[in-house]
Amino acid sequence: MLLQAVGHPRILRRTGRSRRRASCAGRAAAGMAGAIRGTTAAMDTLDQPTVLLPGDVRMPLLGFGTWQATGEAGHAAVLAALDAGYRHVDTATMYGNEAEVGRAVRDSGLRREDVFVTTKLPPDRVGRERETIEASLRALGLDHVDLWLIHWPPSAASDSIPVWRELLAARDEGLTRAVGVSNYGTGQLDELIQATGEVPAVNQIRWGPALYDRRRHAEHRDRGVVLEGYSPFKSTDLSDPVLTRIAAAHDVSPAQVVLRWHVDHGIVVIPKSVTPERIRANADIWGFSLTAEEMHDIDALGG
Structure with a gap:
């Protein structure tokens, strides 16, 4: 079975069915095929839809955010997320929880290659990039991460390109499989690409x-x-009539609709929570998909 992906890069469809709504799997696949088009996609081995990054790196479209999830509560939250089916965990040096994230990955019993781990370089580490990624790896207990991001553009615009070169060097040395940025504008992206x-x-x-x-x-x-x-929910009114209507039509929550909207657009999304019930609910978005009309109605919430 092949699906179509949204433009570039490629979206790779999961192989498994929702545990809660397995009977809807055929409808979900059809919906995904309708929403994702442009480039041929293939089946993935992670039982999750993934996007293909350069270097044949597959990144799950649904990730688990860990900002403010620290200490034993953070460890328990990541462990609960992995148990609920997440295969992508997002952390950062600034979060102060890399050790807890790494311990949860090990305690989960999952194979390292089945968990996608992202961390980020803070803006105050300009000139100390190699030192920072090595410290992150020690804290995580890993020999590499799957994705390393510049967390924010450096305060001095002239530093952005040298920092980006250091991330590329870390990738080439195998300390990270892929590199990227966070909180960058389009013009700032173009500067890195052109340089x-x-x-x-x-x-x-x-x-x-x-x-x-x-x-x-x-x-x-x-x-x-x-x-x-x-922060997929932070600026979104989950009681908006558009979201509640669509949620009722699929027998899901408005939060699940928001997450599915991201995925059906081919956008990676990283909700966060330390509540086991909410963690499980946020992971359970594979038994339904949104129609083109529903996607359009949700898009319109952006004004």
């Missing part, structure tokens, strides 16, 4: 229905940069 000829694999930015910007989405797609959204 090095290397396209950031990912740009992680704040995103959600209320922030939807069709042009910005297209600008990332046209450059081959994967758009990854954080």
Whole structure:
């Protein structure tokens, strides 16, 4: 079975069915095929839809955010997320929880290659990039991460390109499989691309229905940069009639609709929670898909 992907990069469809709504799997596949088109996609081995990054790196479209999840509560949250089916965990040096994230990955019993781990370089580490990634790997207990991002553009614009070169060097040395940025504007992306000829694999930015910007989405797609959204619920009114109507039609929650909207757009999304019930609910979005009309209605929430 082959599906079509949204432009570039490629979206790879999961193989498994939803545990809660297995009978809907055929409808979900049809919906995904309708929403994702442009480039041929293949079956994935992670039982999750993934986007293909440069270097044949597969990044699950649904990730687990860990900002403010620290200490034993953070460890328990990541462990619960992996148990619920997440195969992508997002952390950062600034979060102060890399050790807990790494311990949870090990304690999960999952194979290292089946868990996609992202961490980020803080803006105050300009000139100390190699030292920082090595410290991150020690804290995580890993020999590499799957994705390393510049967390914020450096305060001095002239530092952005040298920092980007250091990330590329870390990738080439095998310390990370892919590199990208976070909170970058399109012009800032272009500066990196023009200076090095290397396209950031990912740009992680704040995103959600209320922030939807069709042009910005297209600008990332046209450059081959994967758009990854954080804080998907922060600016979105989950009681909005559009979301509640669509949620009722699929017998899911408005939050699940928001997450599915990201995935059906081919946008990586990283909801966060430390509540086991909410963690499980956020992971359970594979038994339904949104129609083209529903996608359009949610897009319109962005104004």
